[in-house]
Amino acid sequence: MTNTVYSSGLQINSSQSKGDILIVDDQPDNLRLLSGLLSDRGYDVRAVMSGSAALMGAKAQPPDLILLDINMPGMDGYNVCQHLKANPLTGDIPVIFISALNEVLDKVKAFEVGGVDYITKPFQEEEVFARIQTQLSLRQMQRILQAQNDHLQQTQAELRRLLIQEQELNGRIEKMSALEERNRIARDIHDSLGHSLVALNIQMETALTLWKDAPQKAYEFLVEAKQLGSQALNAVRQSVTDMRADPLQGELLEVAIATLTHEFHYTTGIAPECHIEMSLPFSNSVNTAVYRIVQEGLTNICKHAEATIVHLQIQTTPTELSLTLQDNGRGFCINGNQTGFGLQGMRERVLALAGQLEITSELGNGCKITAKFPRMTV
Template identity: 45%
Template sequence: MISSLKFLPNPFRFLLIAEWVMLASCGSLAVVEAWQGHMIPVRHISILLLLGLMGLTLPSGNVIVKVIYTAIEIGLIFYGTVLGYLHILPTLYLIVVMRSCFVFESWGRWIVTGVVFIFFLGDQFKYIQRTLPQAPEAQIHFGMHVVAESLVFGLGIFFVLQLTNKILAERQMRQQLAQAHEQLQQYSHKIEELATVQERNRIARDIHDSLGHALTSLNIQMQTAVKLWEKEPVQARSFLTQAQELGKTAMQEVRKSISTLREDAPEEPPLEAKINTLVDDFRKGTGLPIFTNISRCSSVQLPVAKTIYRIVQEALTNIFKYAEATEVQIQLKSTPEGIYLTVEDNGRGFDPNQNPSGFGLRGMQERIAGVNGHFQLITSPGNGCRIKVEIPSVNQPQLV
């Protein structure tokens, strides 16, 4: 049961700020009225503070916990009605509807919206009983006012529900686009690797067919020359001449194969250009603000450059999937002593002791270990995440 009590921060900070603004406006009204009545609205302010604190984290997973969470919210508002503080109820009910969109699925959102509207109508009925005027004409105007207010509130919660659903749908679509983008990149890399393997196999066959034939013939000529050297040196010299020609042919085949390898090998763009392209694509696909500070990395070896690129790619993917961050910073610096990478976000963080190999951390550590580098993860719940990578120049693998 305890493991099912999962709470996550509000995924949209601007909506959380909007809630605080609405609660602050309700609190200011309470203070003004209390000031006029020469009293301190302790209970009113306490209700608003509790509702505001509940919005910092939202339940996730267990449906019962979600229902209890929503019931507590509505219960606090109902307690406000008992205190006779009715004119701020529409604002508080709108907050409950907004939060239900992040807590429940579609059916649950509509149920909460219906319950909220029924409670509002009940509060309106109490309001009519308390303040209904005696004059018939005044009663008609009063009734029209109450009906209009109820219709406006109904349209308001419907608009809020639809708007929040649209925001959630857009967020889900961005996540799907990011996942599709990641899969396309993985497929592209697999195709490149497959093409590289096929090209290597083709060149290996060419070397085997041409160079292997030349070396085999050269070996036969040399063996024959050795056997005939003492008895028939003239004929042996002829075989050595043929062996020399075969050696030249073998050298030509080697040069041709090397030339083919150089021509077929695609020219790799600089590391900083590849990372900038990756960041631009990711920024466009997710809308996540990413700030970069990348220096020139022309002296970085190809295996190290590929590793750094994969680390940045994996880190960005994990940030979008799990961190719920609103800002990412990437720093990449290349010096004669080594190359240094830092990827930092302001998301919700996590406890690395509870999930030491999750979020692709083991893969990152293995990649860095493969190029003799150092990997460091700094994170804690609620404090974002920072990945630091250091690959000293003396440890970098050299290309043969």
């Protein structure tokens, strides 16, 4: 059942509305005619008889569309439309002007003040519905586009926020990794330099003891002491260089690893079998840790393993980077080597990046190093 109320305004409600339409006309007969036609077609209709009432109604409850008569006393349709478009609350409401055939319709002015279309009296029903539905459809599409644009902007803002958080997190990780690397190198300097200095001191004391009775022997001990001193100095210089420099030097991890394996091949005559798949990028801190582990691992193999075969595999997935370095050398008792051969440094690097490290080795059965680094997320 449709309820119709006429006074300073007209309200018509429908159970299934196709849209909310505000009709503005100073002629009651026109209001009744248009209201009846539109309500029968399922539109919600509000009707007012003056421009001031139209402005108040549109502000209080913005309609989906306004049908606006041009010739009205006090405030004509052009003036009403200008006020509507000047208000942010009502500026995007489409306005269709109404004009009688015997009235002068200034079409240019109608569009200049913000009108989107016009209808002439007497009304042709199908034309009225077609023009109204066209504007309502455009209005609905504009709302959908606006909602999608708002959602897109919110998504972009959220992505920017997450990106900033990720950059800040990566920055903190880089600083922590750099600090851990410096601490590790400092410990290495302390350990290696301490050992060299002890040996150097023994050589010097022995040389002093033999200086009078066996000068030739003393000289030999002094030569060894000189060599130990040079080795210690070179070790310190190399450690300081490592502490100051980026080991990757701006190169891709694959390129830096290739350089390591070439140097290893040149030194040992062993060409490592490499399988490297780095299709997914990881942070520089992870790449640096991987490089250092491979570097230390190859160094240990070169110095201690007496291996003939070396396998290296690096692979990335959406969730982690995995590294495996294995040799067929003489191996060692893992329980008795928790800190030696750079193993402690490897553990520290992996743990600093929330990774996992597994080292398996037995005497006579080589050594296998497996490290996994998770992809850091915010």
